[in-house]
Amino acid sequence: MxxxxxxxxxxxxxxxxxxxxxxxxxxxxxxxxxxxxxxxxxxxxxxxxxxxxxxxxxxxxxxxxxxxxxxxxxxxxxxxxxxxxxxxxxxxxxxxxxxxxxxxxxHTMPHHNAAKTHCPQGHEYTPENTYTRRTSKGYARRECRTCRRDRLAAAA
Structure with missing residues (x-):
């Protein structure tokens, strides 16, 4: 008490x-x-x-x-x-x-971002297709593995 x-x-x-x-x-x-x-x-x-x-x-x-x-x-x-x-x-x-x-x-961006089910290119955020990383400020960021793979291949 x-x-x-x-x-x-x-x-x-x-x-x-x-x-x-x-x-x-x-x-x-x-x-x-x-x-x-x-x-x-x-x-x-x-x-x-x-x-x-x-x-x-x-x-x-x-x-x-x-x-x-x-x-x-x-x-x-x-x-x-x-x-x-x-x-x-x-x-x-x-x-x-x-x-x-x-x-x-x-009313917050984290709420809106967490509600997103697909990346901007239309790929679904599934556990298999989602890469999570921390920014320099410590924030968690989601990234579509398909888009990441395509972006890295184009840069090589």
């Missing part, structure tokens, strides 16, 4: 609009940053992260807090105007890896 700082919890709750009930989004009414995320306290911590830590459990090292309400909404434009970035309902928050967080949101 985690010890709850009652004063911090009370200060946090006063800035939450929970009128939508237990299943609805709870928008943060306090300050927010230029990216549209709520900020809380002197350290300007992410309000959704604070909500998770106060009402669920500490966020495990290396994990990010994902807004699951955002992943279910197909009408949200994403970006800075995303209303889900202000949601602090602990039922809508989940600690996940950065990779999972990026792949879940239909």
């Amino acid at each position: 985690i010890a709850i700082d009652r004063r911090r919890l009370r200060a946090f709750i006063t800035q939450v609009d929970s009128t939508a009930g237990p299943d609805g989004c709870w928008p943060w009414r306090g300050s927010s940053d230029q990216d549209g995320y709520g900020r809380f306290g002197k350290q300007a911590e992410g309000a959704h992260r604070v909500a998770y830590e106060l009402m669920v459990r500490p966020v495990p090292a290396g994990l990010h807090v994902d807004h699951t309400c955002h992943n279910d909404d197909t009408t949200c434009p994403g970006g800075v105007g995303c209303r889900h970035r202000l949601c602090v309902n602990p039922a809508h928050l989940e600690a996940v890896t950065q990779r999972d967080n990026l792949l879940r949101s239909r």
